[in-house]
Amino acid sequence: MTQRKLKIGIDVGGTFTHAVAIDVTRTELVGKAVVPTTHGSEEGVAAGVVQSMLRLLEEAAISPDEVVLIAHSTTQATNALLEGDVAKVGVLGLGSGASGLRARREANVGRVELGPGAFLETTFRYLDVTGGLDEAKAAALIDELIAGGAKAIVAAEPFSVDRPENENRVVALAQERGVPATATAGLTQLYGLRMRTLTAVINASMLPIMIETANRTADAVARSGIDAPLMVMRSDGGIMDIDAMRQRPILTMLSGPAAGVAAALMYERITNGIFVEVGGTSSDICLIRNGRPEIKAAEIGGRRLFVRTLDVRTVGVAGGSVPRVRRGKLFDVGPRSAHIAGLEYESFTEDLGDVECALMRPKPGDPEDYLALRRGGDITHALTPTGASNLLGLSEGYGRGHAASIQSAFEAAGRYFGTSAKAVATRMLELGAARVAPVVKRLVAEHKIAATDLVMVGGGGGAEAVVPFTARSLGMEFKIARHAEVISAIGVALGILQDSVERTLLHPTESELLALRREAFDRVARMGADPETIEVHVEIDRRERRVRATASGSPQLRTKDLSGPRPGEDELRAIAAGPLGVGETEVSSLGSRDSWLRTFTAERRARVFFGLFRVWRMPATVLDAEGVVRYVTKDAFAVATKAEDAEGQLSELIERYTTWGDGGLVVPEVQLVKPHQIVDLSGLGEANQLLALASAELAALDAADPVTILVIPRS
Template identity: 30%
Template sequence: MLGIDTGGTYTDAVIYSETHGIVAKAKSLTTRHDLSIGISGALESVLAESAIDPTAIGLVSLSTTLATNALVEGQGGRAGLIMIGFGPEDLKRDGLADALGNDPVLFIAGGHDVHGNETPFDQEALEAALPELSASVSSFAIAGYFAVRNPAHEQRAREIIRRHSGLPVTCSHELSSKLGGPRRALTTLLNARLVSMIDRLIGSAERYLLERGIHAPLMVVRGDGALISAAEARLRPIETILSGPAASLVGARHLTGLDDAVVSDIGGTTTDVAVMEAGQPRLDQDGAVVGGYRTMVEAVAMRTFGLGGDSEVRFDDRGLAAKIELGPRRLVPLSLAAALHGTVITDVLERQLRAPHLGRHDGRFAVRTGVPDHLAAGLQPQEAALFQKIGAAPLPLDQLISFTQQKATLDRLVARGLVHICGLTPSDAMHVLDRQGQWDRRAAELGMALAMRQKDGSGQPIASSPEVLAQLIVDRLTRQSAEVILSAALAEDGLADVEPSKSILIDRALRRQAGIARFNLSLDRPLIGLGASAGVYYPAIAEMLASEFAVPADADVANAVGAVVGQVRSSVTVTIGSPEEGLFIITGGGDSERLTDEAVSLERARTRATELARSRAEASGAVDVVLVIREELDAPEIEGRRKLVEARITAIASGRPRTARG
């Protein structure tokens, strides 16, 4: 079996055998402009190391943090949101307006009530708006009022949009069966933004596999750790948010054998923290929170923070002593940029160091990400003009930005995923300290020398040498990592309102500050550190938390391991409502049905849920499917008589994925 994990910085690959475990592993830089380069690099290396015949591979499974990173960094394609039966006031709920940003929204009449009865659908309004809308977006999201009770209007709108534009369309009823229109619209909007990114990833993997004669089924890890087919992932990429972290949890359990642990996975862009109990990750039944938005996607109860080895280093010089903050934005490390582009980076850094004073934009570069041109649709004139100046080779910001307003314009291009900023990161600090060495140390040293020219509030340089500044940055990453791990642990304990970064008591405990009242703090279970740089970061983090820790030998490819040892799982919920005596309405999993007998309705709902769950699991490649049914009945006694208000029948089908060997 072949496991692949495409992260923000590295693409990992493992050849895994159920009898021998990890046979071979390899890494390659993730190439965001052309994902196939990073994928083929990792796969060619792992195939060479394993010396196996590619045609002998029976299953390929893919996990990724690209969708998670995009949401954390506020990136993604421009999507048009079609709200059927909603009004502008609904944008104020569940953070929908913030998530929408400057993307267009269209409100049209239609929708259904709680029992599936329709309000007339204004097809003409949709058709009239499509020519202008289609020219400015790369995908569409449709959310209909009570579409989970009756999806007919979402389906009609989808047909019209596809006919007029040919662009990808996501309907809200396809992503969740839960009530809550604005949050379902938010989830659908985010899904639409991710479609092109995940489509490019899966397409890159499929093309490479075909070229190498690997005809095995391709699976993708979902946010709850289960596997789905590549075709399903293309339709519902939102389900791959937290895919990489979910795979890492499955991999952590497999690699360490620990049943109870706090798992923290540090990557280039994010740190993902979750709790594992009795060998299983906790699931967030209310929906995954990523990038500050609570979605309706059931996923591991993973908390994702914009903190990683490639996090932006920011200096606050307003106090007597300068403060260092990291993230949440990811930069391309100077050491990596120089490894990729050579003297384009180091020559500029040396020029800036020769200047008598530190420039406002010294040590920073802009470079195109290389995504397809159509993803730049809808740029404002000033954005398009600045984007035109940026090319495939990094351009120093002191030559790109002429006036202050252009900085905000550049930030918008970064948020759209069109441009990367290269600058100083913790990875550069590790190169200066000789704890990492895979990229260009000279560029890291030059960037650190530039940064240490900054002055604090007392007019003194913020550090006495590049090495001292590098250690300060690494110390800051240790502290922020400890805080985000504690934040996740406290939230699981029901103390989400306690902010470790602002708590005086937690600060005293982490710093081991002496006093008559002495504060100690630790975790009640081991800390498992994962990620390519886990070995260099987590010993200090665990020491600060006064906790046992484990960094497995293959911590650098835990996600890829988790990708191949998971199961396919499909869940379908069917609801029965009884609006009046003797009437039972079945909704969910298809068209609504009206019946007059409660027992018949319950049996019909069970059959619908189990058949659909089984067919979806099998469509995603599951074999030997096992079914579990859960029933929730709200049936109080009113004046001595039992009255069914609502019943929810959930069927869960699971099984190992089918392989090319049978």
């Protein structure tokens, strides 16, 4: 019997820590366990990570040698910033001449506001490095910073992205004194000393507590007998090894929602959709396009950082939100929840019995307009969207509660409002949808997508209380994720290894782009990613004058391990027809039928210019062998070829579909479909850049390997 290969994912939440085991061969959940999050333990949340893992091994009968990877999320960085539980940071500015004046001005960031009432304290010293770094003087200044209360050090010098030696030496001097340190150029290769220093200061402030947590977690896992890589969730949806977390804990900041999005991508295999993760108090919303979540720059205290996070919008409505009353009518739900108000859920209480409705104030200073349930003289239970979804027959999974208790609660609400129990439940879910729907509308409008072209996917224990009504109000299809209550832990287990490199380049040459691509590739390869799985996406931001290369890969090449039935040719054609907007008989297959990735195209007529004219469009979609849609475009020119001929044909296609715009030549968007990968070249804006990176991607293929070129004209 073949031994299973299992990934363990552990999601550290505010109340509970969930652990799951995923069979990487079939992407199936084989076990799950939960323990209370161990905030009060001497080992901190690391204790809960190990406790949940050990319980999972026991309850799911998992042998330690079956585990090939352990990954966990962490709220510690985010909580430390929100609560101001961070270390004082000493900044040593370096410079000479005019750059010295700049270092004194821009590297001295002062007191940093993290949020309402939360601040990060810094202290500053300056060292003139004209003629080179004087290590004795640098050491003396570091000692002064430490004596002034600094628990971590930042080295900041203008243009250190080009000459990092001085910053690196200061970091080494601090570490020799047992103090963690960060070089600004060690976090980002972008110019902009003020923002680079601020990013480094935030990172350094978390180093003491995060290094301690990382060490405790690694030691505890080692003692458990599991010999597998230990990874941590990043804020951009990828994972990184524990050593990277010890150096760059800032990359775990705001990573809570990232785990759920990773599950939507890797477990539910969503290509184009809105993922809504619904907890008890709030819901997180993220847009996924062509298998990629939208990304944005992180902010702290209203100031941007050189850190990328998922573009997640949070709304204060969820499965435990408490309804509110004005002039005898329901007018809102939330933002207070049963958990915050100290109330129990009506739906999860066995034999609730007779209750009556009463208004209450969840927290001092809150308005006394929240509707709750009085039982035996005391206000003890909440009327929740979770209960409402149960009453209306929408809850079939984790959120399913005790029918008699739910009926009793909503009948009491019906008497209070002079209407039926179902009318109250319907109104509550409508109000919840009214909070979420505008956020979804803004999100899709910003990215110029029609909501009806997307599917809404619900995750989290409260998904059934929010997603169905919201999707229907927007005319969208929806689905509730499998094992929605542990979707974040699943996302942690399936998270891909990821890292990115950014540089300020005014006019990037082909050699500079290739070097940046190689650096990103090598970073992920060093973490343990199988080189055959590594994909590198290079994009050029002309407005910001920066280039970014993001590499991602998996420790195992999943496509080689899959077994079991797969869709036949007719079924694949039918699946492809849906996003193409045509009948399955109108769909054509391009290229080899033996490849893991398959391209399907069609032709259809579309009206343009207010319906006055009709034009032919060639939509295309790429499916994998399991029938999962991996890429969709409404209009493309597609060519199936071989690797040895692809570069020449691509050159001809780029020339043919390049147009003139207000700013000059506009090259088309290009996607290369290799046998196992889609190479996204859409971030490049010049023909020579496209051809250089395409050549690098094609070099690893055999001459006869099939390749499909998708060229999408830009408007």
